[in-house]
Amino acid sequence: MTQLELKQLPLWKELPSIELHLDQLLQLTNNYLKPITGEEITKTMMHNYFKAEIIVRPTKKHYQKIQLAGALIVGLLKSIFTLNEIQTGFQQVLVNTNPETGYNNFVRIFNQQIKLKKPPILNTEDPLVKLQFDAVQAILFWISARNRLLEKENNEIE
Secondary structure, three states: OOHHHHOOOOOHHHOOOOOEOHHHHHHHHHHHHHHHHOOOOOHHHHHHHHHOOOOOOOEOOEEOHHHHHHHHHHHHHOOOOOHHHHHHHHHHHHHHOOHHHHHHHHHHHHHHHHHOOOOOOOOOOOHHHHHHHHHHHHHHHHHHHHHHHHHHHHHHHO
16 A cells, blocks of 8 residues: 555644644645645745635734645645636635535545545556556546636626
């Protein structure tokens, strides 16, 4: 079993209840993200997310669950979606629910899906064909999610 298969995201109630400093927030965030994405969130990135109002700004440099949850989700989505699309997605989710419920829904789906074993869809052992297949699937899922987001946006405008 790979590290990716083992890594689960924490539910809201499992996030620290104490106020954090930015270094602590980044360490916690990166402890979850790096085994999954291979990437880390930096101070500069976090400041940009706050400035662009993608993640709720902290109160007097005291970071709470909402900033940690936002950093985890942005960290997972930023390689696939633009920051504008992520911000729009957050706004759409928060129209009908609170941050805790929205975060928990995302985490439950993520944790469920990451545990699934890949069904043998391809009849090939060629690792390059498998890589191409995975890349195509990623693109198709991105297109599907983007279309759902645009559809939701358009329905609210009308």
